[in-house]
Amino acid sequence: MKILIADDSRVMRQIVLRTLRQAGYGGHDIVEAEDGQDALTKVGEHQPDLVLSDWNMPNKTGIELLRDLRAQGSTVPFGFVTSEGSPEMRELAEQAGAMFLIAKPFTADTFDAALSGVLA
Amino acid sequence: MSTSLEIEAEVVTSIVDQVWESLLGSGAPEWHPDLPADPAGLAAEVALRGDWNGSVRVSCDPTTADRLARTMLAVGPDHPLPEDDVHDALGEVANVVGGNVKGALGGDTSLGLPVVAVRTDGRTPVTRRAVAWHGAPVVVEVFGDGDSTPPPTGETTAS
Numbered sequence: 179m180k181i182l183i184a185d186d187s188r189v190m191r192q193i194v195l196r197t198l199r200q201a202g203y204g205g206h207d208i209v210e211a212e213d214g215q216d217a218l219t220k221v222g223e224h225q226p227d228l229v230l231s232d233w234n235m236p237n238k239t240g241i242e243l244l245r246d247l248r249a250q251g252s253t254v255p256f257g258f259v260t261s262e263g264s265p266e267m268r269e270l271a272e273q274a275g276a277m278f279l280i281a282k283p284f285t286a287d288t289f290d291a292a293l294s295g296v297l298a
Numbered sequence: 299m300s301t302s303l304e305i306e307a308e309v310v311t312s313i314v315d316q317v318w319e320s321l322l323g324s325g326a327p328e329w330h331p332d333l334p335a336d337p338a339g340l341a342a343e344v345a346l347r348g349d350w351n352g353s354v355r356v357s358c359d360p361t362t363a364d365r366l367a368r369t370m371l372a373v374g375p376d377h378p379l380p381e382d383d384v385h386d387a388l389g390e391v392a393n394v395v396g397g398n399v400k401g402a403l404g405g406d407t408s409l410g411l412p413v414v415a416v417r418t419d420g421r422t423p424v425t426r427r428a429v430a431w432h433g434a435p436v437v438v439e440v441f442g443d444g445d446s447t448p449p450p451t452g453e454t455t456a457s
Contacts, residue, residue, distance in 0.1 A: 186411075189370050189387045193321065196372065234393075234409055261397025262409060281401075282394045283320030 179297060180207040182226040184217035184243065185259070186235045190282075194230060194259055200286035203297055214238025218246055226254060228296055230280075233260035233267070244274045255296050259284070303350040303403045305440055307425040313398040314427050314438050321391060322369050322431075329428035329435040339417035342388040344396035349405030351443035352424070354396040356388060357417045358436040363388050365432055385414040395438055 181198070185191045191210050198204060209224045211217035215237040221229060229247075233240040244256050256276050260267070263281025271279045278292040318326035341357035358366070367379060367387035389412030400409050423439035 187386050187390045187393070189367065189383060190390050192371050234397075234411065236411060261394045262400060263397075264401050264404075282397065283316045285320060 179227040180209060180224060181297075182209045182211060182217060182220060182224065182229045183231075184211040184214060184229065184235070184240065185232040186213050187232075188212075190232070190259075197284065197286055197289050198293075201289040201293065203289070203293060206297070214240060214243035217243050221247060221252060221254060228293075229254055229256045230259050231256065233258055233262060241270060241274055244271075244276060248275050257292060257296070303405050303407075305399055305403055305424060307427075309402045310395075310399065310425050310427055310438065310440060313395055313402070314429060317391060317394050317398070318429065321394065322366065326427075326429045329430040329437075331435075333428060333435055333437060335419075340385070340388055340414060341417035342385070342392035342412045342414045344389075344392050344412045345410035346396065346400055346403070346407050347410065348407035350403045350407050353441045354392055354399050355423075355439045355441065356392040356395060356436065357439075358388070358431070359434055360384075362431055362434040362436060366391065366436070388412075389414050399440060 183191050183194050185194065195208060209220055209226060211220045213235045217229065217231060218238065231240040231243055240258055240260065247254060247256065258271050258276055258279040259282065260279065261282040263279060268279050277296060280288055280292050315326050318324055339357050339359050340363045341355050343353050343355040345353045363384050364379060367384045368375065370387045371383065373379065392412045396409055400407050421441055424442045425440050427438045428435045429438065
């Protein structure tokens with residue numbers, strides 16, 4: 179399977195990748211995107227099986243990315259990995275079609291709980 | 299204009315504990331000595347705007363910032379590390395602390411992107427937590443409106 183990680187922080191993309199491995203999801207192909215616009219382009223190019231996206235990014239935010247993908251007809255499974263996990267943001271994410279929202283700081287167990295139904 | 303939303307020191311302490319554990323894989327023991335004046339210190343700051351106005355700043359000396367980045371990226375001391383990665387790492391710590399401070403405050407507040415610059419002093423924080431990290435302090439501060447000027451612009455944006 180192929181996972182696209184969208185975050186404007188290279189450091190955080192590496193931490194997400196490392197946490198995926200720690201949670202037992204290390205065998206997948208990874209595509210990295212440095213903001214929402216880059217992610218939108220790369221979803222079209224790489225056809226990932228899952229998108230893990232930050233919320234707060236320059237050029238195009240994570241929620242704008244998700245809405246654009248759905249507006250284009252993409253049904254790619256989508257989850258947020260973000261430093262903000264308020265009930266309002268979780269509701270916004272769900273309404274836009276996100277499967278889950280992982281709030282930073284996170285653990286490998288958090289990832290496993292969110293991904294076990296997606297990448298089983 | 300800020301409303302009556304408040305952030306308690308104990309909440310910031312708890313947030314810092316969680317962030318250190320998750321991003322750095324360690325506890326966050328208190329730094330007890332006086333904080334040294336460090337004109338070369340690096341600071342990453344994120345602004346909060348809306349029902350509560352202020353900012354969250356994480357600062358330390360450049361050597362400690364380099365060590366934080368190496369820990370977060372899991373690279374050794376011999377691995378070349380660009381300055382951008384050091385700024386990115388410090389900015390991400392501020393971003394995660396800021397996001398959690400925003401959540402603890404409640405209300406309708408937006409979180410800006412981290413800005414990294416040379417630390418400037420002269421403001422009085424609402425709350426401050428100094429963490430001992432490999433023999434040096436890493437200082438986490440929350441500034442409320444009135445104590446806070448907008449984060450510096452024209453510097454590295456990291457998130």
